[in-house]
Amino acid sequence: MHLIRAISIMTLVALGIQAQAAVIANEKVATASLSKDDAKNILLGSKTSWDGGGKIVLAVLTGEAGDPIVNDLTGKTASNFQTHWKRLVFTGKAGMPKMFAKPEDVIDFVKSTEGALGIIPDGIAAAGTKAVALQ
Amino acid sequence: MRFRLSSALLALAAGLPGLQAYDAMGVEIHGFVSQGYLLSARNDGFLVEESRQGSWDFREAGINFSTSPYENLRIGAQFYARDLGNLGNDKVELDWAYGDYKFHDAIGVRAGRYKIPRGLYNEVQDYDSLRTSVFLPQSVYNIRLRDFYAGMNGAQLYGRIDVGAAGAFTYQACLGNNNYDVENGSVAYYFNNALTSLATTLGMRGATFEATDLKSDYIMAGMVGWESTFGLRLGVSGISTRNLEASGYFYTPTTTPFGTITSLAPNGATATDWKSFVASAEYVHDDLTLASEVNQQTIVIPGAGQPHMISGGGYVSAAYRVHEKVELGSYYSVNYGNLNDRHGEGQGSLRPPTTPNYYAWSRDTAFSVRVDPVPSWVVKVEAHYVDGTSLLSSTLSDMTEFERYWWYFAAKTSYSF
Numbered sequence: 001m002h003l004i005r006a007i008s009i010m011t012l013v014a015l016g017i018q019a020q021a022a023v024i025a026n027e028k029v030a031t032a033s034l035s036k037d038d039a040k041n042i043l044l045g046s047k048t049s050w051d052g053g054g055k056i057v058l059a060v061l062t063g064e065a066g067d068p069i070v071n072d073l074t075g076k077t078a079s080n081f082q083t084h085w086k087r088l089v090f091t092g093k094a095g096m097p098k099m100f101a102k103p104e105d106v107i108d109f110v111k112s113t114e115g116a117l118g119i120i121p122d123g124i125a126a127a128g129t130k131a132v133a134l135q
Numbered sequence: 136m137r138f139r140l141s142s143a144l145l146a147l148a149a150g151l152p153g154l155q156a157y158d159a160m161g162v163e164i165h166g167f168v169s170q171g172y173l174l175s176a177r178n179d180g181f182l183v184e185e186s187r188q189g190s191w192d193f194r195e196a197g198i199n200f201s202t203s204p205y206e207n208l209r210i211g212a213q214f215y216a217r218d219l220g221n222l223g224n225d226k227v228e229l230d231w232a233y234g235d236y237k238f239h240d241a242i243g244v245r246a247g248r249y250k251i252p253r254g255l256y257n258e259v260q261d262y263d264s265l266r267t268s269v270f271l272p273q274s275v276y277n278i279r280l281r282d283f284y285a286g287m288n289g290a291q292l293y294g295r296i297d298v299g300a301a302g303a304f305t306y307q308a309c310l311g312n313n314n315y316d317v318e319n320g321s322v323a324y325y326f327n328n329a330l331t332s333l334a335t336t337l338g339m340r341g342a343t344f345e346a347t348d349l350k351s352d353y354i355m356a357g358m359v360g361w362e363s364t365f366g367l368r369l370g371v372s373g374i375s376t377r378n379l380e381a382s383g384y385f386y387t388p389t390t391t392p393f394g395t396i397t398s399l400a401p402n403g404a405t406a407t408d409w410k411s412f413v414a415s416a417e418y419v420h421d422d423l424t425l426a427s428e429v430n431q432q433t434i435v436i437p438g439a440g441q442p443h444m445i446s447g448g449g450y451v452s453a454a455y456r457v458h459e460k461v462e463l464g465s466y467y468s469v470n471y472g473n474l475n476d477r478h479g480e481g482q483g484s485l486r487p488p489t490t491p492n493y494y495a496w497s498r499d500t501a502f503s504v505r506v507d508p509v510p511s512w513v514v515k516v517e518a519h520y521v522d523g524t525s526l527l528s529s530t531l532s533d534m535t536e537f538e539r540y541w542w543y544f545a546a547k548t549s550y551s552f
Contacts, residue, residue, distance in 0.1 A: 049206065049237075049240070055207075071421075075420075077456065079462075086551065087259050090197070090259060091231065092199065092231050092249070094209075095202075096165070
């Protein structure tokens with residue numbers, strides 16, 4: 001299964017096709033859909049709570065699979081995204097989001113962490129998480 | 136022996152394979168350490184005494200701890216140390232330590248010691264790895280004035296109001312005060328420099344002022360900003376420090392047949408209001424960052440014969456990441472010691488009347504190269520060509536010998552986790 005995921009991501013990158021984002025959340029999260037603005041605000045640490053209450057715990061996919069998604073949703077390159085979060089961290093305004101190099105690690109984290117939200121390439125099975133529609 | 140935070144963090148960094156934070160029982164730990172080298176050509180007195188000889192007294196380090204025990208509450212603290220010539224001297228200080236309760240994305244409150252919102256980069260001016268250049272433009276982020284603006288103790292109201300396709304408005308409003316380091320801080324350095332220059336202007340050649348006490352009544356600061364959805368952000372910010380008082384002594388050497396005698400005369404100065412206003416614009420699109428800011432600083436000094444000193448300037452900058460690991464940057468920054476005397480004709484300036492007009496300004500053109508060998512490690516080199524000497528210090532060098540056109544160079548490496 002891991003091999004299939006890896007091959008599909010590498011193929012998308014090799015073909016220069018921008019991966020569509022899929023938003024997943026912990027199963028206990030009540031929210032069913034997010035706007036792109038909300039997703040951007042969450043990724044940049046501006047929105048920190050779910051609309052129904054509860055803290056958002058962000059899991060970010062980095063590297064070749066994750067950077068294009070972050071760029072698409074926030075308009076920031078990988079280095080700008082890192083710098084943005086370091087600015088928040090070194091002024092005490094936020095904690096660093098959890099960062100993972102593999103989609104399966106994002107899925108595992110979201111599955112096991114209350115309030116967690118992760119953004120992964122579309123088309124990857126994420127059993128045990130809740131799919132959140134990105135509108 | 137003084138504990139060196141930079142040495143401890145370097146040792147810690149050596150044991151880390153790459154960018155990572157420590158997370159111990161829900162407490163996040165992050166840190167950074169930088170070491171730089173500074174060199175000037177044609178003039179001494181840029182931040183260190185003999186800057187033409189080069190100096191390694193140019194470093195910072197910090198470590199922070201933070202946690203979020205409840206959904207909307209965040210608490211944390213950061214310790215910081217720097218050495219820049221005779222400033223800082225590696226003394227560990229509390230950079231920030233506050234509790235942050237967010238009622239809603241649009242309103243939150245912070246209490247404790249926090250970074251002051253001023254311009255685009257004031258809150259992060261101490262963190263080398265967060266920018267392209269080694270030195271931020273000195274017209275707005277004068278490193279000699281760092282302690283005036285770095286942090287304050289008190290309360291802060293803040294928020295971000297999302298307005299959909301129109302972007303978002305942000306605000307921060309602060310009220311509190313500051314504690315000033317007389318031995319190592321840049322506020323003391325500023326007063327020592329200004330009053331020594333004033334003594335020279337008044338003909339007390341050789342007299343130097345040394346502050347022994349610094350205090351202020353209170354500080355108000357605030358910032359409002361707008362963030363577009365397409366990478367543009369605009370902001371205006373202001374800070375006012377009321378009744379900033381420096382007291383100390385003038386040391387005056389007198390040559391007698393029996394040798395040189397140094398006399399002490401108690402003296403001081405009070406700025407009833409020390410204000411700074413900054414207007415800012417930044418545009419980020421993919422690998423390109425453009426920024427421009429203007430700054431005006433007003434110092435109200437009653438009874439000094441020149442009750443309002445207005446200094447300031449501005450800059451334009453551009454940075455472009457040409458490769459995943461390489462970024463190039465440049466800026467042009469203009470600083471005036473007195474905005475009412477931009478041509479250096481002498482009106483209302485502290486400098487001696489016999490000094491050339493180019494003492495009134497500094498026009499700094501900078502070129503920077505930043506390399507990120509790995510995400511946690513940054514190496515930079517930078518060259519500056521400067522017309523004018525308002526950036527130079529009269530307490531670090533003989534101001535009567537300053538030349539109009541000069542250079543300074545900097546190299547710096549930083550590690551953060």
